[in-house]
Amino acid sequence: MRNMLFWCRRSVLVALVCVGLIPPLGARAAETVRVGVLKFGTVNWELDTIKHHKIGEKHGVDVDVRFFAGEDATSVALMAGEVDFIVSDWLWVSRQRASGEDLTMFPYSTSVGALMVPSESPIKSLADLKGKKIGVAGGPIDKSWLLLQGLARKEKTGDLAADNDIAYGAPPLLAEKAQQGELDAVLNFWHYCARLEAAGFRRLVSANDAAEALGASGPVSALGYIFHESWAKAHPDAIAGFMAASAEAKALLGSSDEEWLRLAPIIKADGQALTVLRDRYREGIPNRAIEDEEKDAAALYAVLADLGGEKLVGSSKTLMPGTYWRAK
Template sequence: MLASRRDLLRLTMLAATTTLGMQPTKVLAADKVRIGVLKFGTVSWELDTLKHHRFDAANGIEAEIVYFAGEDATNVALLAGEIDVIVSDWLWVSRQRSLGDDLTLVPYSSAVGAIMVKEDSSIKTIGDLQGKKIGVAGGSLDKSWLLIQGLAARDHGMDLPSSSEVVFGAPPLLSEKAMQGELDAVLNFWHFCARLEANGFRRLVSAEEAAKALGASGPVSALGYVFHDKWADENPVAAMGFVKASAAAKQLLATSDAEWQRLAPLMRAEGRELETLRTRYREGIPTRRPAEDEADAAKLYRVLADLGGEKLVGEAREMAPGTFWPKLTQ
C-alpha cells in the first residue's frame, strides 16, 4: 500500500514538473540539499543570502534551490522524495505524522499576520470589528484567523465570522482592496502586513498577540524547514549543515542593513517598505530554544484543534511526537 502511494506521488510530481517546464532531478549526493520554495516567496530572501555568501559551502553542503509555482506542488515533491526540504507549518507536519509519514521540522520563522486597519480608522479593538467588513487571507482554517477568533470569543464574547462580514481572497488582492477602502480591516500574511504598515496602516492585533493570550509563553515559530526523519538519519552531515547554513544567513540578515539593500530588487521593495519588511523579518527570527517552541506549539495545537476541528487537524487531538526535529529539542 505504501509503495503504491509513493508511486502515485511520484507520477503527480512528474506532471507538476512538466507543467512548470522543469526536468525531474536525479538523486543527489549526501552533501547536497534540494530545497523546494516558491519563486517569489519570502523564504527566497534567506536562501539567496545563504547562496550569495556561500554559507552552504562553509558548512559542508551544496544547497540546490528548486522553484515551484505553488505550495501544494512543494508538498507533493517532498512526499515523493523529489526534494529534501520545504518550508511549511507544524500543523501540516503533525497531521502527516499522524497519518504515518516521518516528516519533522526545524523552526524557520515566527513572523505571522495581523489584522490591519487604516491609521485613521475608528477601529481600536477587536470588539470594534462587529459589523465590519474584514478581508482574510489563507481561508477559513488559517491559523492566524482561528487564533484571533479565539481571542475575540474570550475577551469580547464575539463570534467574529457571524458578527462581521468576512471576505476570503488572495493576499495581493485583499491588500489592494484594503488600500482602496473597500475593506474595513484585513488579516493578511506578515509581509503583506508590513507593506501595508509602510503605506498608512496600523496593526490592530497580531496572531502572535492572540497566541500569547491563548497560552503561548513566547513567539512560536509559525513555519519551519520540513524534511523526512529518514533523510536526516541517512544524511546527517547534509541535514545539520543546512541548519547551520540557515542560521548563518539569519545572523547576517539580523545584523546587516547592507544585505537588505542587496536583496531589495529581489524583494521589490525600497524606502520605508524595505525598512518595515526588514524590521518585521528580524522580529520573526527564532531566538528561543526549539524545545520551548515545541512546548508552545503543542499548547496552541490543542486550542486550534478545538477551533478548527477535524477539518484542520484530522482525528489527532494532540500534536504528534517528533513534529519538531528531536535532534534540536532534546
C-alpha cells in the same frame, strides 16, 4: 540586542563544531540539499543570502533551490522525494505524522499575519469590528484567523466570523482592496502586512498577540523547514550543515542593513517598505529553545483543534511527538 543575538547564534555554531555535532569547516565534501520553494516567496531572501555568500559550502552543503508554482506543489515534491526540504507549518507536519508519515521540522520564522486597519480608522480593538467588512487571507481555517477568533471568544467581544462580513481571498488582492478602502480591516500574511504598514496602515492585533493570550509563553515559529526524518538520519552531515547555514544567514540578515539593500531587487521594495519588511523579518527570527517552541505549539494545537476541528488537524487531537526535529 541585535548584535547580541548575532553573537549568540555564532557562539552556538562554534559550540556545535566543538562538540562534534557539526563537523569542522573543510572536514567533509559538500553534499547537495534540494530545497523546494515558491518562486516569489520570502524564503528566497534567506536562500539567496546563503547562495550569494557561499554560506552553504562553508558548512558542507550545496543548496539547490527548486522553484514551484504553489504550496501544494512543494508538498507533493517533498512527499515524492523530489526535494529534501520545503517550508510549511507545524500543524501540517503533525497531521502528516498522525497519518504515518515521518515528516519533522526545525523552526524557520515566527513572523505571522496581523489584522491591519488604516491609520485613521476608528477601530481600536476587536470589539470595534462588529458589523465590519474583514478581508481574510488563507481561508476559513487559516491558523491566524482561528487564533484571532479564539482571542475574541476569550475576551468575550463576539464571534468574529459570524458578526462580520468576511471576504476570503488571495493575499495580494486583499492588500489592494484594503488600500482602495473596500475593507474595514484585513488579516494578511506578514509580508503583506509589512507593506501595508509602510503604506500607512497600523496593526490592530497580530496572530502572535492572540497566541500568547491563548497560552503561548512566547512567539511560536509558524513556519519551519520540513523534511523526512529518515532522510535526516541517513544524511546527518547534510541536516547539520543546512541548519547551520540557515542560522548564519539569519544572523547576517539580522545584523546587516547593507544585506537588505543588496536583496532589495529580489524583495521588490525600497525606502520605507524595505525598512519595515527588514524590521518585521528580524522580529520573526526564532531565538527560543526547541523545547519551549514545542511546548507552546502543543498548547496552541489544543486551541486550534477545538476551533478548526478535524478539517484543520486531522485525526489527532494533540501535537504528534517528533513534530520538532531533535538530532540524536
